[in-house]
Amino acid sequence: MSSLSTPFASGPLEGEVKGLGPGKLITLTSSALQEIMRIALVHTLFEEAGGGERLALEMYRALKDLGHEVGLYTAHVNERAWEVLTSGMKDFPRPVVLGEPLVTRLLRRSGRLLHYRKLLTMGYLARYAEGLRQRYDIIVETQSNVPLRWADASYIHFPALIDYMALQARAGGLRRLYYWLIVRRVRALADGTKPLMTNSSWTFEYVRKAYGSQRIYVVNPPVNVEELLPLGGDRGKIVLTVSRIGWGKRVIEIPEVARLVPEAEFYLVGSTSSFSGPVIRELKRRAEGLRNFHLETDVPRRRILELMSQASIYLHPPYAEHFGFAIAEAAAAGLVPVVYRDGGGWADIASRIDEGLGYTSVEEAARTVRSLLNDSERLRALSAKAREVAKGFSYERFKERLNEVIKEL
Structure with missing residues (x-):
């Protein structure tokens, strides 16, 4: 498909398109005229x-x-x-x-x-x-x-505004005043x-x-479906979690699930910030004595892909994720996501794969993980369904939707 880009203020297209200001560009194709x-x-x-x-x-x-x-x-x-x-x-x-x-x-x-x-x-x-x-x-x-x-x-x-109002309601003393000031600023x-x-x-x-x-x-948000769909191979009893290492994400609960499912290997992989130190110390404290819990921080992308090709289950922390980028990525890679029963990651991703993949407690998460690991036929079927659901979050779909919205602004 051929295309022609030209300043609107000159050339044979001048006066043929309404509403374009001076200095803007238009792209002419055989099927559409698009403003740049x-x-x-x-x-x-x-x-x-x-x-x-x-x-x-x-x-x-x-x-x-x-x-x-x-x-x-x-x-x-x-x-x-x-x-x-x-x-x-x-x-x-x-x-x-x-x-x-x-x-x-x-x-x-x-x-x-x-x-x-x-x-x-x-x-x-x-x-x-x-x-x-x-x-x-x-x-x-x-x-x-x-x-x-x-x-x-x-x-x-x-x-x-909702986040800060909730923090204000739970806080006391000076912290309550701090969040009141933040709400006012918002x-x-x-x-x-x-x-x-x-x-x-x-x-x-x-x-x-x-x-x-x-x-x-x-x-x-888009998921690199093309990169993730081919991942597979000999998947073992490996449970993967990918999350930012912070208090808000409640990653400190992952070792507790690992303790209840000793037959599986649990990997928590995530990026850190200057606020992650206390969380890492708490994770290590809770994982004391555990041989099946592994913490890896700030790893390159290739390491995450390696773990996604080996793991069977993706376990998201007990947090109502607003969308769940890591959940969508894991689903695209064929991992079966076990997700807290709230938030966008549950409503828009995991529940569309299977209603039985949600949990509300550490104990329920452990039971769900163990049940999946003990039923290889169900695990394979849900893995295929996860990939199908994840295709709806492709980069091409994101680009199409973004283009629709930009035209409305």
């Missing part, structure tokens, strides 16, 4: 190597593949996290670092008050919005979990009239409840 947009992606902090960061990179790649002009911006890049994120990606461009205010740089070095630091940085980045608007048609923010006033659209992994930054993207049908309801938004688009 200039899009600024802003990811507030590349501090960790989690699903949110991967989503930002995949969105950048998809928009580029769709023919748009795209710039990637941030306030700070953690070098170790960036190395893990871009492992296996050839020549992926680094984001332009806009910088942080002095107070957030000091907070970064102290490793404290992460929520407050993020919110201060979001507000600080507003000063760059005017300059970005002179170069780009739209600004899309991908980390804040707030419909920011200075962005044209935001990708919401889970509404920050309300000041938010604009519920802005269009939003989110990661699952489960999260969709929470976004609408938190911000009253009427324009919400579900855009499931």
